[in-house]
Amino acid sequence: MSDVPDAERPAPETAATAPASGAPHDHHAAFEARIRAARTEFEAHAAHAKDQFDEANERIKQRTGRDLFAAIGIGLAIGVIVVSSLVFAKWIFAIFALAAAVFGVFELSRALQASGRRIDLVPQLASVVLLLASAYWADLWLHWSMIFACLALIIVWRLLVQMIAQDGRLYADVLADVVVSAFVMLYVSFLTSLALLLLREPGGEWWVLAFIVVVVTADTGAYAAGLSFGKHPMAPTISPKKTWEGFAGAVLASLVAGALLAHFMLGLPWWSGLIFGAVLVGSATAGDLSESMVKRDLGVKDMSSWLPGHGGVLDRLDSILPSATAALALHHFLSPLGVS
Numbered sequence: 001m002s003d004v005p006d007a008e009r010p011a012p013e014t015a016a017t018a019p020a021s022g023a024p025h026d027h028h029a030a031f032e033a034r035i036r037a038a039r040t041e042f043e044a045h046a047a048h049a050k051d052q053f054d055e056a057n058e059r060i061k062q063r064t065g066r067d068l069f070a071a072i073g074i075g076l077a078i079g080v081i082v083v084s085s086l087v088f089a090k091w092i093f094a095i096f097a098l099a100a101a102v103f104g105v106f107e108l109s110r111a112l113q114a115s116g117r118r119i120d121l122v123p124q125l126a127s128v129v130l131l132l133a134s135a136y137w138a139d140l141w142l143h144w145s146m147i148f149a150c151l152a153l154i155i156v157w158r159l160l161v162q163m164i165a166q167d168g169r170l171y172a173d174v175l176a177d178v179v180v181s182a183f184v185m186l187y188v189s190f191l192t193s194l195a196l197l198l199l200r201e202p203g204g205e206w207w208v209l210a211f212i213v214v215v216v217t218a219d220t221g222a223y224a225a226g227l228s229f230g231k232h233p234m235a236p237t238i239s240p241k242k243t244w245e246g247f248a249g250a251v252l253a254s255l256v257a258g259a260l261l262a263h264f265m266l267g268l269p270w271w272s273g274l275i276f277g278a279v280l281v282g283s284a285t286a287g288d289l290s291e292s293m294v295k296r297d298l299g300v301k302d303m304s305s306w307l308p309g310h311g312g313v314l315d316r317l318d319s320i321l322p323s324a325t326a327a328l329a330l331h332h333f334l335s336p337l338g339v340s
Contacts, residue, residue: 070308075216078316082212086205093208094136094196101128101192103313107303108184115298118169118177119184123150123157128189135193136200143197147190154181187321188314195324198331203266210261211327214280215319217257218250219288225249239292247285254281267338276330283326284319291318 085092105128109119127150134143158178162169198204198211226246234242258277262268268276291314295301302311 074307079216083209086209090199090205093199093205094132097192097195098128098132100313100317101132101188103306104188104192104317105184107312107314108188111298111300111303112180112184117180118158118162119181120154120157120161123154124181124184124189126150127154127185128192131189131193132196135196140197143193150185150189151182154185188317191321191324194328195320198324198328201331204331206265207327207331210265210276211280211323211330212320213261214254214257214277215284215323218254218281218284219319221253222246222250235289235292238289238296242289242292250285251278251281254278268334269337272334272337276334279326279330280323283323287319287322290322291315
C-alpha cells in the first residue's frame with residue numbers, strides 16, 4: 001500500500017506524454033541527409049562546370065593550337081616576376097633577361113642543329129653573358145665593341161672547329177653555318193641587350209615595362225579578336241592561324257594601351273602614345289611572323305615545350321625582341337615630349 005494519495009500520484013506515462021527520446025537523433029539524421037544532398041548537388045554542378053571548362057578549352061586548342069588556361073597561368077607568373085623586378089630592383093630584371101636569352105639561344109641552336117646546321121653552343125652562350133653584361137654595366141662604346149668581338153668569336157670558333165673536323169663538308173655548308181651562327185647571336189643576344197640598354201636610361205624601367213605591356217596587349221588583342229572573328233588569313237603560307245581580324249584587334253588594343261601608358265606612366269602626351277603603340281604593334285607582328293617563318297623552315301611547331309601553353313621561351317620572345325629595338329628608338333624620339 002502506498003502512503004501517497006491517489007490525487008497526488010503522477011499520471012501514468014502514455015504515448016502522447018512520454019518524452020520523445022528519439023527526437024534529437026532524428027534531427028541529427030535529417031541534418032546529415034541535407035548535408036549529403038547539398039554535397040551531391042555541389043559535386044554535380046562542379047562536374048558539369050568542369051566538363052564545360054574542358055570542352056571550351058578543347059575548342060580553343062583546336063582553333064589556336066594552344067592550351068589557353070595553361071598559357072594564362074604561365075603568363076601571369078612571368079608577368080609578376082617582370083613587373084616586380086622592374087618596379088623594385090632592376091638588377092633582378094637583368095638576371096631574368098639573361099636567363100631568358102640563354103634559354104632562347106639554346107632552343108634556337110638545338111632546332112638549327114636538328115636541321116643539319118652546325119652551331120657551337122659554347123661561344124653562343126658566352127656571347128649572351130658578355131653582351132648583356134656590357135649592355136647593363138659597361139659604357140655604350142664598350143657594348144658596341146663587344147658586339148663585334150662576340151661575332152668574331154663565334155665565326156672564328158666555327159671555322160676552327162670545322163678545320164679540325166676535316167670531314168669534307170662543302171664550302172657552301174660551312175658558309176651557311178657561319179651565317180646562321182651569327183644570326184643566332186644577333187637575333188637573341190643582341191636584341192635582348194638592347195632592352196637592357198633601354199633599362200639603363202633615366203626612367204628606363206618604365207619604358208621597358210611600357211613596351212612589354214603594349215606587346216603583350218597586342219598579342220592578347222590579336223588572340224581574342226582572331227578567336228572571335230578571325231576569317232581572313234593574314235599570311236597563310238607562314239602562319240595559317242593569324243588573321244586580319246586578329247591584327248585589327250592587336251592594333252586597336254595597342255593604340256589604347258599606348259595612349260594610356262604614355263599619359264599615366266611615361267609622362268608623355270596621350271597622342272604620342274598612339275605613335276608608341278602603332279610602332280610597337282608593327283614590330284611585334286613582324287617579329288611574330290619572322291619566327292613563324294623560321295619555324296616553318298625548320299619544320300617545327302614550337303621551339304620547345306618548356307612553357308606549357310606557350311611552347312618555348314623563344315616563342316614568347318618572338319614579339320618582344322624586335323620591339324626592344326623599336327622601344328629604344330622611340331625613347332630617344334619621344335622623351336623630349338615629356339612633361340618636365
